[in-house]
Amino acid sequence: MSIQCTFIGSGNLATRLALRMFEKGIAIKQVYSRNLDNAEALAKQIKAEGVSDPAKVNKQGIDLFIVALADKAYDEVLPYIDFGDKIVAHTAGSVPMKKLAESANTIGVFYPLQTFSKGRMVDFNEIPLCLEAESDEVLRFLEKVANIITDDVRVVSSEDRKQLHLAAVFCCNFVNHLYALCESIVNKADLNFDILRPLIKETASKIETLSPKEAQTGPAIRYDKNIINNHLDLLDEDENLKNVYELLTSSIFKLHNQ
C-alpha cells in the first residue's frame, strides 16, 4: 500500500522535501499555499493538485499531512483546514509539537535538519530527520516514511529540537551571512569572490577531522593587535562590518583564554 501525503506550504523546505518524497514513490495528492501560483508551481512537479483555499484541502485517503509553513503562518492557516484524525506533522525546528494540537488531533514532527533553497538539489540520504510524535503508533508511521527518504532518522524531543535549531542558526544562517559580508569586501575592492572558494571549502571540511577549537586560526586567536587594528582601519567606512569584526574577534579571544 503506497503512502499518500498532502503538503501544507510550498516554500524552500516543502519544495525539496516533496520532490524527494515523490522521487521515492510517495504519492503527493495536494499542495496548499495561500498563494495559488506557488502551490501550483510545486504541485505540477509532483503530479499533485495546487490549492489556495483551506476548505479545498481534502483529507480523504491521506495518511500524512506535512505542515511546512513559516512559523508565524500557523495560526493564519491551520485552524481553517479539516484534518480529521489524520496524522499532521510539522517540519519546523522552532515550533513545539503541541502547537499542532490547537488544530489537529493526531500530531507529530518531521524536521529535516538542513538548509533548503528551491533551486538547489541536496543529498537527502545524509540529512538527519528529527522525529517526534504524540504516540508510539504515530512515531512508527513517521519512522516508516522517514526511512524511505534518508538514512539518518532520529527521535528528538521538542526541547532538544529547539536547541538544535538555535545551533543551526549559528552554523548555517550566520555562517552564510559571513560569506555574504566577505563577498561585499571583495566586491568593494574589485576582486573576485572565487579566489576565496577553496578557503571556504577547507574551513568547513577541516572540522570533519578537527574540533572547531583546534581548527581556529587567524589574528584574533593570537590577539595580533597590529593586524586587528589594520583591519579595523580598512573597515572604517562601514559601521556594521566593523561591529561584526570587533565582536567576533573579542569572542574568539575569550573562547581561547577562558
Add this chain to the structure above:
Amino acid sequence: MSIQCTFIGSGNLATRLALRMFEKGIAIKQVYSRNLDNAEALAKQIKAEGVSDPAKVNKQGIDLFIVALADKAYDEVLPYIDFGDKIVAHTAGSVPMKKLAESANTIGVFYPLQTFSKGRMVDFNEIPLCLEAESDEVLRFLEKVANIITDDVRVVSSEDRKQLHLAAVFCCNFVNHLYALCESIVNKADLNFDILRPLIKETASKIETLSPKEAQTGPAIRYDKNIINNHLDLLDEDENLKNVYELLTSSIFKLHNQ
C-alpha cells in the same frame, strides 16, 4: 637544477607548505624557529636541519628563503639573519612586501590563501598562491616555484592582498568561530555536534552554485520576531552568545532590506 629553500618559521603554514615543497622535490636545507624543538620537529620530516640561532642560518646555495612568521615576530627575527642578495619571500596576507626591505635586498611575497593546521593535510593543487615581487626576474622565479606546488598561481598587489586577508578573516576565522559557538550550544544541551555536520557541509557547498545572498535562509532574513525572541531567551545566560546573535541577526536583516 633542483631548487634549494630554507624556511624561517615552523608554524601551521610553514609546516604544510614545507611538506608540500618537499613532496614535490624541492630541497629544504634549514628550518629556523626561535624554539629549537619546533624547528627540529618540522626539519626531521623534510630532511632539513633545525636551527634556533639566527646566526646559523646559512645562505650558501639557497635559492629562496620563505618567511612564515607571525607578523609581530618579523622585527624580532629578520634583522639577525644574513640573507645576502638571496630572494626572501614572506607568506603573510597582512604584511606589505616592502616590510621585507628592512632586512633583505631581494624580496617578494608567496601567500597561499588557505587555512592551515599542522595535523591536517590539505589539497594543495587548488590553493590560490598569491605572488608579488620587486622585479620581473624575482616574479618569474616565484612563479616557477609556485607552479610546482599548485595549479592556481596569481599575481596580487600588497593592497589587494590586504583586502583578501580581511575577507578571509570573515569567511574562515569568523566562520570557524561560529562552528565553535554552535558546538558550545549543543554541548551545553547534552547533544552531539555530529548531527550538525551535514548542515555545515551543505551551507558551504551551497555557495558553489548560489550567491551568499541567494543562499540565505533562517529566521533573521524573515525577521521572524517570535523565533528570534525565543532564541534570545535560550541564550539568556550567555551575554557573549546573545550579543553575537543580536548583531548578526540585525546585520542579515539590513543586508536584505537595503
